[in-house]
Structure formats: C-alpha cells, structure tokens
Amino acid sequence: MSEDNVVALHRIETMNEVSLPPSVPEGDLELTHPSLYINRELSFLRFNWRVLQQAMDESLPLLERLKFVFICSSNLDEFFEVRVSEIVQRSQFAGAMRGPDGMAPQDVLEKISGFAHELVAEQYRIFNEVLLPALAEKNIHFLRRSQWTDQQAEWVSRYFHDEVVPVISPIGLDPSHPFPRLVNKSLHFIISLEGRDAFGREASYAVIHVPRSLPRLIRFPDHLSEKGESLVFLSSVIHAHAGELFPGMQIKGVYQFRLTRDSDLDVDEDRVDDLAKALKDELLSRHFGTAVRLEVSDQCPERVSNFLLQKCNLSERDLYQVNGPVNLNRLIAISGLLERPELTFRPLVPRTSPQVMVHHNHIFEAISERDIMMHHPFESFETVIEFVRQAASDPDVLAIKQTLYRTGKQSEMVRALIDAARAGKEVTAVVELRARFDEQENIDLAARLQEAGALVVYGVVGHKTHSKMTLVVRREKRALKRYVHLGTGNYHAGTAKLYTDISLLTCDQEIGQDVHQVFQQLTGMGKSLTMSRLLQAPFTLHTELHRMIENEIDNARRGKTAAIMAKMNSLTESSMIRALYVASQAGVKIDLIVRGVCCLRPGIKGISDNIRVRSIIGRFLEHSRVYWFKNGGEEKIFASSADWMDRNLHYRVEVCFPVLDKRLARRLKREALLCYLKDNSQAWLLQSDGTYKRAVPGKRQSFRAQSVLLNQLAHDG
Missing domain, CATH: 1.20.58.310 (Polyphosphate kinase N-terminal domain)
Structure with missing residues (x-):
C-alpha cells in the first residue's frame, strides 16, 4: 500500500x-x-x-x-x-x-x-493517479482536451455536431426560463456567460441537460489512436464545444455537475386498491425527489457552486467537488469498448453437478436419487433454470409456483414459466413489485405472466416477499410429489454469475409441505401455520435463531464445547447482537463472516472477546447466508434468504432451510464457512473500534477463498 x-x-x-x-x-x-x-x-x-x-x-x-x-x-x-x-x-x-x-x-x-x-x-485520487497511468502503460489512453491532436479535435467537433447537438437543449436562465427541474443522477453542465442574445435577453447562467442516451465514454477510431486505444469522456467533448450552443455570448466557464435525489418510493399500501398502479404513478416522480447531494467539477468557482446549492436547496455539507467525471459509474461501459482479455478475469466456466449430468434430461430423477446442492457461481445456475424448463415441458407436472424478486429483462426462467402457463399448467408467480430499482421491470414481468395465463400475486401488504423458492407438483404413478428449489439468491441468471449463493434442489416431503404452506400464506389468507423444517420470517426465524443461540449459551455454561459460525451480508438487528454478546460472555466461540454492514463490536474484553468478524471482498459479491450451530455435537446448518437485519427478520417474508443430507451439510460448512475463515488475503478483520484491518499471509501461504473454490468447483478460463 x-x-x-x-x-x-x-x-x-x-x-x-x-x-x-x-x-x-x-x-x-x-x-x-x-x-x-x-x-x-x-x-x-x-x-x-x-x-x-x-x-x-x-x-x-x-x-x-x-x-x-x-x-x-x-x-x-x-x-x-x-x-x-x-x-x-x-x-x-x-x-x-x-x-x-x-x-x-x-x-x-x-x-x-x-x-x-x-x-x-x-x-x-486512485482513478487519476493510479489507474489512468497504469492503463496508459497498457496503451489505453483517456485523452483530455489538452492532449488531442488536430485530427482528433476535428473528429470530436464532428461528433459533437452530429451526435450531441441534435439531442440536447441548452436552457438560458431568465424570468421566462427558471432553473430547470433536474433529473436524478443525470449529467448536467452549468455555463457562466455574459452578453445579450438575439432577443436582447441577458443571462448570467445557462444549463445543459445531457440525456442518458448519449454514451459517457467514446472511443476514437483506430486510425486516430497513435498507440493502442484512445478514449474521450463525453464531458470533455461538451466542455470543448459548449460555447457554440450560445452564439454571440461570452462564455466565462463550463462546469459539469450532477444532482442526487431521494429515490425511495413512498406508497401507503394500506390505502391503495391496486399496488401495481400506485407504484407506476410513484415511479414517475422518482427522478424528482428531494435533493440530497450535489457533485460538481472541482474547477467550479465557489460563486457558481453556491448558486447551484441555493437552487437545489442544499447546504455546503452536501457539496462534493470531484476531479474528473461526476458520474464515474457510467464509465463501466469501457468493458464494451475494449477487447483486452489479458486485462480482465479469465471467463468463468461453472461446473454442472455430476448428479445432474448423469440424469441430464430427467432432472426429477436426479433429485429423487438424492438432494442436490449448488454453490454459485462456481456451479452452474443453468441447472436451476433447467429445473423449471423441464417442469414446463413435462406432461406429468401439474403446477409450478415461484417467488420472483429480481429476474433480469431477458430471463430464461420467466420464459419457461410463460411456456408452462401457455401449456395449460397451473403457474403461480409471487412477484415482488417493491424490489428497489426493479419496480418497473417487475410490473412489466407481472403483466407478461398474466397475459400468458399465469396467476400473479404481489405478496403481502407491508412485507416484501424476499424468499427464493420454487415448488413443482408432479404426478408420479397415482400420487402427487413435490419438488422444491430453495436459494439464497435471486432468480437472475446475470447476477448468478457474479454473486456467491447457495441452491438446494430436494423432494423431501416435509420441506415440500412447508414450502406449499408458505405459498398458501402468500396467495391466500389465514393464521401462521406450524412448519416441520423451514424457519420463516416474520414468524419463526427470529425466535428460532434466538433459541439456537441460547442453546449454545446453555451448553457453554454446562462446560460443553459451544460454537456459532454465520455468514451474511449485514448484521444490524440489535436483539441478535445482544444475544451474541451474551453468548460470548458465556464462552461460546463465534465466527461471523459479514460482507457489508456490521453493527456489532467484536473483541471487547468481558463482552465480545469470543467474537471474531471478517469481511471478504473479492471477484464475486459474497451474497450467501449460512448459519451453523455446534448444538452439543449434533450440528445444525441452514442456508437462508435473510440477513440478520430488522427488515429481514421482522418485515419481510424470508425462508431459512436446513441442509439435511449429512454429506451436503459437511460440504456447505467446509465451502461457505471454514474456507472463508481461512482466507488470509482478501479478508478484512473488524476491530472493536469499528475499523477494519486487512488480513495478511505473513509467512504463511496466501489463501484466497474464492480462488480456492474456483479451482475446486469450476474452471477459470
């Protein structure tokens, strides 16, 4: 460093x-x-x-x-x-x-x-001083205006007039053109100018809104790139030619800026008759919520930035001056502009479960033989899609039920459900319309499924349906048999290549009955039902987690070895944290793998000195939730859709499922917990003061959990 x-x-x-x-x-x-x-x-x-x-x-x-x-x-x-x-x-x-x-x-x-x-x-600082020079060494150049050759400048000028001018509308600010209502996170320019226009109007400022349809990063043609590839920021193109939009006016300055607004939707579900319609109406206003942040070029004078703050009703605390493009995340488009495979990860080739390969065209036979567990993305999510695809085409399948939180626009999973509905099967989809930033996509998804003849419901008022489960009902001989998929991640083939998650395919009768009951709760009405295998939020999950922690506390106080291991995205729920503190005081050894937010302080003498917390940051986003309890030697291990947060444990419909096959349970413990606890290269260790220290191998061999799992379960290249 x-x-x-x-x-x-x-x-x-x-x-x-x-x-x-x-x-x-x-x-x-x-x-x-x-x-x-x-x-x-x-x-x-x-x-x-x-x-x-x-x-x-x-x-x-x-x-x-x-x-x-x-x-x-x-x-x-x-x-x-x-x-x-x-x-x-x-x-x-x-x-x-x-x-x-x-x-x-x-x-x-x-x-x-x-x-x-x-x-x-x-x-x-990292972008400008570390990465851009490193890219230049690899002959990838982000050219500033001062670096353009005459030929490049001429090409930029043509690009500006041919591609940019036709789709932008400069707005001079005067009494008839008040400060515009700025779209959330859109690129804008404020122009400081002097003079009078053709109508005799005088203005100090003008604003240019840049539509999202324009790419933020542009590649120069090969014949204009002296070495390797040359790219230019759209902001540089506009900066260089903005004055041409105001002929006869004197341009004093051109400064890019971007406004961030409140984007959380506010729908009172108790007061609406049609949630989908209410969300559609609310989505229209998402782009114009209350302003919370203003980003401006660091070259912007204080006079101009104060003008913007005043117009946006923000304070100096909300101003962020940046040395570069104000919308860095849009530059991720670079991956589609360059073909430099040597500068990217080698393609991941996930493994297909050997059990599935043996019964490739008969996935129900494979599941009947033994439960199947998959660790994504190292193992292929295609198996889950194939499960639904075969259910859709199997004449013996009578019904398919599925929860849908995020799926992606071109979802093979959704296409299979539509095929099943059109084939006359009973298809029930619980579509979560309130999945943040996917609301419109899910509204469209629900409409497509309804048009195909599927029964679509939106879950439960006041509780997002966050569980990931599919139920297939199949006639075998004279009886009906249930097949189930349960997962920690979404039914989204794209994120399944980027997120680590756990999938379980099973025909266990008790799990099947439990999943059936959860669907009955989601689509119908009635009291909470007792379940045999599953733990469900908001009813039993929180209580049962506390009970299992208390069991470890009792074992520790009786002199038995007691331990807890848990992996999750976030840990914020205060009663769970207090329970872990009590367990630590009783002598329970606790190892937590918390990727993101963690409100617990480990290592405080007398309170949490038996708790260790680590975060793993690597190629894949750690997304699986796995809980393990020593249980006096009779180990219990669960996978779940729920983090230990207030919203997950109390205000969402979540499912936590046991892995009953002892072989798979040992494997899940080894891969999702022990492997990550050995990581000494991509792990960050939480300190009692809230800071993190990166683990270092020291004299030991470097151990990266994700790399180990890639080598064991998949093919990297």
Missing part, C-alpha cells in the same frame, strides 16, 4: 473512533450501551472503502481493478438515494428516534458527510 494510501486510510479510520466502555465483568449485562453498537451508515461507508481498496490490488487484472472504482461509485449513489435521504427526513422531526448507537440523525449526517468526502477524494 502506497504512502498516500496509508495516510488516506488513517484519516478515514480515525473519523469513527469511539470511547469504548471499560472491561465488563462476566454477568454484568449492560448490553444496551450505545458504545457497543457501530453506526449502520458509517459501517456501510467502511464497506465501500474496502471495495475501493480492490482497485489498489495489483494482483488483479487492471480493468477489473477499474471496475471496483465504478462499483464504489454506484454503491454511493444508492446510499445517498435511499439511506441518506431517509436520515434527512428523520432529522426534520424534533426528538427523532435514535438507533442503538445513540446518534441523533443530524450527528449521523455530519459523520456521513465527513467520511463520504474523504472516500470520494480517495476514489478520484
């Missing part, structure tokens, strides 16, 4: 230092003290810091390092659109509820601002 990077890391890491309580004697359960809880928002920003550090990892291919800068930018966008906007709303109410960390909303906003400004500065 470079000296500059170390300094930046120190600045950020010291921003969330807290005064930890003194050592707490065993049995003194002051476990609601605010200092025992890390602020959720600051923990999320630390996660993005870890993502950004992947861009500094020279062991990764160069274009993949660049992608981590874009991912960090995209994550920050959503963070401001959803989390920051929510805190801004709460801060407007006196006596607003504080979280377990005890911080008031205004204090949280101040902390966020300080941390986020440092993070953004570091993001652009």
Whole structure:
C-alpha cells in the first residue's frame, strides 16, 4: 500500500473512533450501551472503502481493478438515494428516534458527510493517479482536451455536431426560463456567460441537460489512436464545444455537475386498491425527489457552486467537488469498448453437478436419487433454470409456483414459466413489485405472466416477499410429489454469475409441505401455520435463531464445547447482537463472516472477546447466508434468504432451510464457512473500534477463498 494510501486510510479510520466502555465483568449485562453498537451508515461507508481498496490490488487484472472504482461509485449513489435521504427526513422531526448507537440523525449526517468526502477524494485520487497511468502503460489512453491532436479535435467537433447537438437543449436562465427541474443522477453542465442574445435577453447562467442516451465514454477510431486505444469522456467533448450552443455570448466557464435525489418510493399500501398502479404513478416522480447531494467539477468557482446549492436547496455539507467525471459509474461501459482479455478475469466456466449430468434430461430423477446442492457461481445456475424448463415441458407436472424478486429483462426462467402457463399448467408467480430499482421491470414481468395465463400475486401488504423458492407438483404413478428449489439468491441468471449463493434442489416431503404452506400464506389468507423444517420470517426465524443461540449459551455454561459460525451480508438487528454478546460472555466461540454492514463490536474484553468478524471482498459479491450451530455435537446448518437485519427478520417474508443430507451439510460448512475463515488475503478483520484491518499471509501461504473454490468447483478460463 502506497504512502498516500496509508495516510488516506488513517484519516478515514480515525473519523469513527469511539470511547469504548471499560472491561465488563462476566454477568454484568449492560448490553444496551450505545458504545457497543457501530453506526449502520458509517459501517456501510467502511464497506465501500474496502471495495475501493480492490482497485489498489495489483494482483488483479487492471480493468477489473477499474471496475471496483465504478462499483464504489454506484454503491454511493444508492446510499445517498435511499439511506441518506431517509436520515434527512428523520432529522426534520424534533426528538427523532435514535438507533442503538445513540446518534441523533443530524450527528449521523455530519459523520456521513465527513467520511463520504474523504472516500470520494480517495476514489478520484486512485482513478487519476493510479489507474489512468497504469492503463496508459497498457496503451489505453483517456485523452483530455489538452492532449488531442488536430485530427482528433476535428473528429470530436464532428461528433459533437452530429451526435450531441441534435439531442440536447441548452436552457438560458431568465424570468421566462427558471432553473430547470433536474433529473436524478443525470449529467448536467452549468455555463457562466455574459452578453445579450438575439432577443436582447441577458443571462448570467445557462444549463445543459445531457440525456442518458448519449454514451459517457467514446472511443476514437483506430486510425486516430497513435498507440493502442484512445478514449474521450463525453464531458470533455461538451466542455470543448459548449460555447457554440450560445452564439454571440461570452462564455466565462463550463462546469459539469450532477444532482442526487431521494429515490425511495413512498406508497401507503394500506390505502391503495391496486399496488401495481400506485407504484407506476410513484415511479414517475422518482427522478424528482428531494435533493440530497450535489457533485460538481472541482474547477467550479465557489460563486457558481453556491448558486447551484441555493437552487437545489442544499447546504455546503452536501457539496462534493470531484476531479474528473461526476458520474464515474457510467464509465463501466469501457468493458464494451475494449477487447483486452489479458486485462480482465479469465471467463468463468461453472461446473454442472455430476448428479445432474448423469440424469441430464430427467432432472426429477436426479433429485429423487438424492438432494442436490449448488454453490454459485462456481456451479452452474443453468441447472436451476433447467429445473423449471423441464417442469414446463413435462406432461406429468401439474403446477409450478415461484417467488420472483429480481429476474433480469431477458430471463430464461420467466420464459419457461410463460411456456408452462401457455401449456395449460397451473403457474403461480409471487412477484415482488417493491424490489428497489426493479419496480418497473417487475410490473412489466407481472403483466407478461398474466397475459400468458399465469396467476400473479404481489405478496403481502407491508412485507416484501424476499424468499427464493420454487415448488413443482408432479404426478408420479397415482400420487402427487413435490419438488422444491430453495436459494439464497435471486432468480437472475446475470447476477448468478457474479454473486456467491447457495441452491438446494430436494423432494423431501416435509420441506415440500412447508414450502406449499408458505405459498398458501402468500396467495391466500389465514393464521401462521406450524412448519416441520423451514424457519420463516416474520414468524419463526427470529425466535428460532434466538433459541439456537441460547442453546449454545446453555451448553457453554454446562462446560460443553459451544460454537456459532454465520455468514451474511449485514448484521444490524440489535436483539441478535445482544444475544451474541451474551453468548460470548458465556464462552461460546463465534465466527461471523459479514460482507457489508456490521453493527456489532467484536473483541471487547468481558463482552465480545469470543467474537471474531471478517469481511471478504473479492471477484464475486459474497451474497450467501449460512448459519451453523455446534448444538452439543449434533450440528445444525441452514442456508437462508435473510440477513440478520430488522427488515429481514421482522418485515419481510424470508425462508431459512436446513441442509439435511449429512454429506451436503459437511460440504456447505467446509465451502461457505471454514474456507472463508481461512482466507488470509482478501479478508478484512473488524476491530472493536469499528475499523477494519486487512488480513495478511505473513509467512504463511496466501489463501484466497474464492480462488480456492474456483479451482475446486469450476474452471477459470
């Protein structure tokens, strides 16, 4: 790590230092003290810091390092659109509820601002000072205006007039042209100008809105690239020629900017008759929610940036001055402009389960033989699609039921459901219309399924349906048999290549009956039903997790070996954290693999000194949720769609399923837990003060969990 990077890391890491309580004697359960809880928002920003550090990892291919800068930018966008906007709303109410960390909303906003400004500065430093020079060494050049040759400048001029001018509309600001209503996250330019136009109008400013249809990154033709590939930012093209849009006016300055708005939809489900229609109406206003962040070029004068802040009703705290394109995440399009396979990861060739290959055209025979577990993306998600595809074409299949949260626009899974419905099978789809930022896509998906004859329901008012399950009912001889898929990830073939997730295919009668009951709850009405195998939120999952933790506590107090291992995306639910603190005090050994937000503080003497927390950041997004309990030697292991968060445990429909086949249970423990606990190269270890330290191999051999799983389960190239 470079000296500059170390300094930046120190600045950020010291921003969330807290005064930890003194050592707490065993049995003194002051476990609601605010200092025992890390602020959720600051923990999320630390996660993005870890993502950004992947861009500094020279062991990764160069274009993949660049992608981590874009991912960090995209994550920050959503963070401001959803989390920051929510805190801004709460801060407007006196006596607003504080979280377990005890911080008031205004204090949280101040902390966020300080941390986020440092993070953004570091993001652009890495982009400009590390990655662009490294790309230039590989003959990939991002050319600034000052670097254009005469021929390149002439080509840019033609591009501007042919491709840009026809689709943009400059707006001079005067009494008849007030400051425009800016679209969320769109690229804009503010032009400082002087003079009078043909109508005698005088204006100090004008605004150019750049539509999303224009690419933010443009590749020069090969004959204009002296070495390798040359690219230019759209912002540079517009900057160079913006003055031509205001003939006769004197241009004083051209500055790019971007506004981020509240993008969370506000639909009172108890007061609407048609959720789909209400969401459609609300989606129209998503682009124009309350402003929460303003990004401007760092060359923008204070006078101009203050003008923008005033027009957007923002304060100086909300201003982010950046040294480069204000919309870095749109530059991810570079992957489609270059063909440099040596600078990217070798293609992943996932393995197909040997059990499935033996029964390739008869997947129900394969499942009947033995449960099938898959660890995506190392093992192919195509098997799950094939499960539904064969169900759609099998004359013995009578019904297919599936929950759909995110699927992708060109989903083979959805196509199979449509084929099944058109073939006369009973198809039931529980479509979650409120999957954030996929609402419109899911509304369209629901319409397509309904047109094909499927029964479409939208789940339960007030509870997002986040569980991932498919139920197939098949007639075999004279009886009906249930086949089930349960997963930790979405039915999205694209993300299945990028996220780590667990899938289980089974025909276990009790699991099948439980899944049937969950679908009955989602589509019908009635009291919560007792289940044999599954744990379900919001009814039994939270309670049963507590019961299993308490069982480990009892075992530890009786002198038995007690241990918990759990892997998840986020840990924020305060009662779960308190239960883990109690377990630690009782002597239970606890290992947590938490990719993102973690509000628990490990390593506090007398409270959490038996808890270790690590985060793994690598090529694939860690997305699987797996919980393991020692249980006095009779080990229990579960996979789930639920994180240990308030929303997942109390306000969503989630499913947690046991892996009953002992062979598969051992494999799941080894691959999803023990392998990641051995990682000494891509693991970040959470400290008691809320900071993270990267694990280093030292004298040991480097061990990267994802690389090991690639080698064991798939083919990398």
